[in-house]
Every structure is written in structure tokens, then in C-alpha cells.
Amino acid sequence: MWLRCPNCSSHDVGKVGSDQYYCWNCFIEMTVVGNRLNVHEIKVDGSLISLDNLFTDEERTIH
Ligand SMILES: [Zn+2]
Incomplete structure (x- = not known):
């Protein structure tokens, strides 16, 4: 799957889990649920x- 970050439109998105992706440009995490992205920010405390x-x-739909 090829994802684009919905926040910064970067393609610099790496897979970090079975359904989880991370944007190395703006540091948000995305979880794929069906054809939707759930977008999260990871705080310093985790x-x-x-x-x-x-x-x-x-914007959160995967095409
Ligand atoms: Zn991003």
C-alpha cells in the first residue's frame, strides 16, 4: 500500500506495524481501519x- 500523509502530503510514510504507518516529515501516526486512516499524534509521554x-x-479515505 502506498500512503500519503493527510497532514503534510508527504510520501515519506513508513510502516511501523501491521496496520500502522508513521509520517517521518510531520511525526504523526496513522492507523488503517478499513479504507480509512485514523490519525494520531504521539505525545512525549507516549x-x-x-x-x-x-x-x-x-482526506482520511484511502483511494
Ligand atoms: Zn506528514
Whole structure:
């Protein structure tokens, strides 16, 4: 699968888990659920903050 970061449009996205990807450009994590991306920011303490509300459904859909 070839992903583009919905936040910065970078293609510098690496796979870090079975359904998880990480943008090395803006440091957000993406989890693939069906044909949608759930977007998270990883805080310094390791907790995740959902960024889904920053993007439209269209932006989070994998084409
Ligand atoms: Zn990015």
C-alpha cells in the first residue's frame, strides 16, 4: 500500500506495524481501519491524541 500523509502530503510514510504507518516529515501516526486512516499524534509521554477531527472523511479515505 502506498500512503500519503493527510497532514503534510508527504510520501515519506513508513510502516511501523501491521496496520500502522508513521509520517517521518510531520511525526504523526496513522492507523488503517478499513479504507480509512485514523490519525494520531504521539505525545512525549507516549500517549496518543486523535487528530481525526482535523481532517475530513475524504482526506482520511484511502483511494
Ligand atoms: Zn506528514
